[in-house]
Amino acid sequence: MKRRLWLIIVFLLVILLQLKVDTYRENYKPGGTTSFGYISREVLATALMGLREVAASLLWLKIEDYFHSGEHEKITPLIRIITWLDPHFIEAYSSGAWHLAWNSEDWRLIPSAEEFLKEGIKNNPDKYELYADMGWLFYDKVKDYEKAIEWYKKAASLPSPPLVKRMLAHSYERAGRIEEAIKIWKELVEEGNKLVERNPNNFEAIFDRDVAVHNYNMCIIRKVDRAALAKKPKTYYLTYQVYRVSPRILQVRARTNLPELSRIRVSLVDADIERRKKESLGWQLMNVTEYRDVWPQVKGGEMKTDIDLTDALKYPLKGESFILALSFLPQTQPIPVQDYVGWLGEGMTGKDVIVVHTSPPGKKMEKSTTLTLEEILGQQTLLLKEVK
């Protein structure tokens, strides 16, 4: 009787302890917002044994294999599973977004990369890395510098290395907000000086400080030089012809007086691309065509580039009409080109120049034309359009 009573008492204690432990237990589970309807058996078995992080690490090793064997299409689904298993695996979000936005070379997947990073931020709000990745996505890929500023600001508000603040300053400069850029560089110089004073042998701090000093000086010089551009803007023009070389291959030949090495953006998208994107499910964008090339350069007053749409998976051409556009965005230009046109096009004028916003004054050049499906798919080599 005594034994039974003893057992019952201790067992009740065990149950009470477990109930109390359960109230804290949620903090130790990986948690996360990703949900999955399917998952491979071996991963599930390992994960269910409570070793979700181990399963995630094993899959991470597999990703390395796929990357080196060129099986890139298998990487993104696997990364989704990893972040489901371990939502605090920051590198998985970073790498997944990179595969989507850069490695896939598919512009349709950029919103997915953005969503993926947002999901990572939701699961890891206190870590600077994913905010910085989001900043880099907008700075380097999308080239929307206002959004880059927004994300780099968030990253810099958390404990982070000086690189984050440097990127914030670069984003301000690219956005034409030169005073704010100068302010950040000045702060970085002052912070660097303090670190070097504290430890004169800290070579990393010396390097960071010197970079900040250089960029601070360059911003001051450019501010003065480019202020003069707005007073005497130059007239620029851009005309182009579109040829069909063969079915699904077009050639654009542009003539312009834009500075040497200016980059002209070439894009060809469905005329109703926004509607098509909305109707697509998640990452399945099988009915959307979105071709973009940010690299074509002006050489000797001309720019010639091919639009290769032969990859039918990437460019399904399901619509009836498409918009072909050539644009010159001063913000995205290399620094030597910006020295002629200004940060925001303040040194540009002419009938081909469009005013995008007035405060701060922003200009760009953009000329578009509509192409039909028949025009793109036709057999003969032909001049399709001439845009003046």
Next chain:
Amino acid sequence: MVIWNIARATFKECTQKKVMWILLGVALLIIGLSFIFSFFAPSERLVLIKSMGLGAIYLFGAGIALIVTAGLIPTEIERRTVHTVLSKPVERWQFVIGKFLGIALVLFMNLILMGIALLIVIMGQGSVRAEGFVKALVSNARILEATLLLFFYLLILSAFAILFSILTTTNISIMLSLFVFVVGSLSDYVESLINVSQNPLTQIFLKALHLLVPNFGNANIYNPVIHGYIPPGEFLYLLLAIAYALSYSLILTSISCWAFAGKEV
């Protein structure tokens, strides 16, 4: 004193078993194989080393607890050495408790060795050393915290193995204990099923299962340890989780003492 002597003898006996050293050696080898991750970025490498290392400690720790413990008492009975011990002024409950404490020492030694090995491997990473030795040691010492918490939960597993080995044979004891370990490790999953289930009867059954089966999932604090964050109320959680493990072990050891008292040897 009698219990302590039996514990020491048990510890000595276990350390003479090759199987324990083989398991420990394989675990240390897996932990030490961090150089295979050298082509990963430093932050990725750390996550991989920590997760693989803690996973190895979890699985090999459980393996050692099962294999070493399950054979202890049956071997004593087979070799009839138990008669020699019990012919001296030693109570049967003292014999069982002594064995249990001996196993606890063996597990403690193994887990600490594995935990320290993992800590050394982590501290050997360039990115960790760059933080500064003391800062890095303090932030990564939670590896030992996770390992020590696991130690208390492996005591439950050992207590099960002792109980089953008194009631059955060594092999059956290993199988039953392994079953309990697997079911107990699924505790987090069972709890999540309670929320998913719509049927009140199923919910009651799952809740009972969650509360009655030893909850090895309580020892899993790996996510915060791997990613370096401290959940709120961690100290209290650790105290509660350890109290749970000790209470569960106490129940099982008590039952083992009573079972062994009535067993013909």
